[in-house]
Amino acid sequence: MDATLLDAEAEAAVLRVYRQVFAVLAREAGAMIVDPELLDVDQAILDAFAEAGSDGLTVEQATLACRGYRHDVIVRRFDVLRQYGAITKLVDRPNELRHRAAFAPYVMLMFLKRMSAQGGQAELHQLLTLEAHSVSDPRAVAEQGQASIERLTKVFRLLGNELSILVSTSTTAQLRENAQLAWGNERLIEQAEKVHRIVLDRWPALHRACTQLRMSLAAYADAVQLAAGRLVERAGTTRALGLLPIETWLTFTRGSGTEVLAGVLDGLLFDAAAPEFSPEGMLEAVESGRRTGTARMAPPRPSSETEAPEPTAATDREDLRAEAERILAGRDSVGIVDIVDDSGDWITARRVLAELTAAHLHDELDYELVWSDGMRIDPSAGTPWATHGSFRRVKR
């Protein structure tokens, strides 16, 4: 069972990379690859061409050579391969029946299988080494350096983008499957930086392209860190205890029989089912107990408004009365100009006037603020302009 599972996984991986690369071509050719078998069909067809030698093959010969597969499947794949140029007519004339295969698609196929097995990291390392080699070549010119830098920039942007999209949108399981994107990133970045250094030393004029490369490298490093952070965070205590991820357990329990399940639990001791009281929980309970104990809890309400409108109204009223009495100082009426001048500057006077206005408007307080015509203008006063008027008690 293990073997088949692994096989299926490997096939799926090949398929995934293959699909990414050929999706566009295949869609145009009307034949998306939807089955790992089709890859084998392709390979079988190309194998048949390799056997056939320089004479090439007709469609019929090819299907005969690939007897292991269904006839119509072979014919369809043959068409697809022909449409994207992997197989071409031996001589380009209308009724030519014999075909030859190009070697490039086969190399591509091998390359893809290898890449999917190793996640493309090895190829990227080789690419980086090659780039470093070519930019250090004494015959290299600035254009080559620039092209090389731009290629690397794109590679790392794609890597970083894919990873950060995965981090922000996918489930942890998906992220874990794609962890290959994050493997060996330090070595990769180091190598890319080496290329970057060589190019920048040789052709300082390329600093703009180099900046782009640096940015894409930094973005990739960030994405790796985010992904690693998410994986670690999700792993949590289960990782600390050396346990498998939850998903694995769920799959296992669904797919296993009684014997297998019992075998896993053999040697594990469980506590009897009992409620747990952690000190934190007890502390919380004690705290909440204290709160409910001291006063009856008000029904839940937004806390900012629970500060009782009634008492504040009462204290407001008393505050206003005290302020008004302080201003009146035993008199029945006080002129506004006096109040303003007593206050000193306008900032204070403004506050006092606001309170007197409030006292005037308060329905339970017997004070009024009466404005009259005319204005006092005195440049030497704290508030040079002041309207006449008076603040006084109301007789009821």
Added chain:
Amino acid sequence: MTSEAVETGRSYNALWWAKVQSAGALQVSPDTPAVAGLTRAAEPDGESVWMLPTLPDGAGHSVLEELGTPPVAVEQPNETARVLAICVTCCWQDRSGPAWPGAVGTLTQIKAVYAGLRGRPEQSSDLTLIIGSLRRLHATSWLIWNEKAGEVRLGPRVITWGPSQLTGLREICRILPDPPRAVLTPRGPTGPAPDPLPSEDATPPASASADGDT
């Protein structure tokens, strides 16, 4: 019993594990051989020993939460947790040492601390809540509650509290009002011995298991 244990150590372990997994902490006689994976909590008088599963570091109910499994529910969880906290204040007198075995506390003390926690005089309704919580905690070995004598001790389960949890408990003891100092033990010199305590509930399983092994 020992020869049988030596003969079939594996099945001996399995038997004990099955007992502990189904019944929780077990009280056994002190000459019971050690069982792998079980912690022994000796009674202060040395007459008997409690056996309960050893929790590895980091394993606990936090793992259950992480796995999305609901913990075992308890009636009135807050009330029960409060009473357990109060019992810790009353019974854990040497705060620098482990909580097990602790001292004997009385219902009077618990009621006093409870009222202090609530910030009001004692009420008759408190007693219903407190007794209910004590019974629940006794049933799950968090406390050993002797209802006839009105005395309580910390249960064997508290032996699993590690240093970090004891720090949290010290904080609780600091917040809670101090229990009245005089521990009213109605009995004489035989008072501190907790033998009679588990005689109603805890001894039957112990004796039954002893019977089963001999």
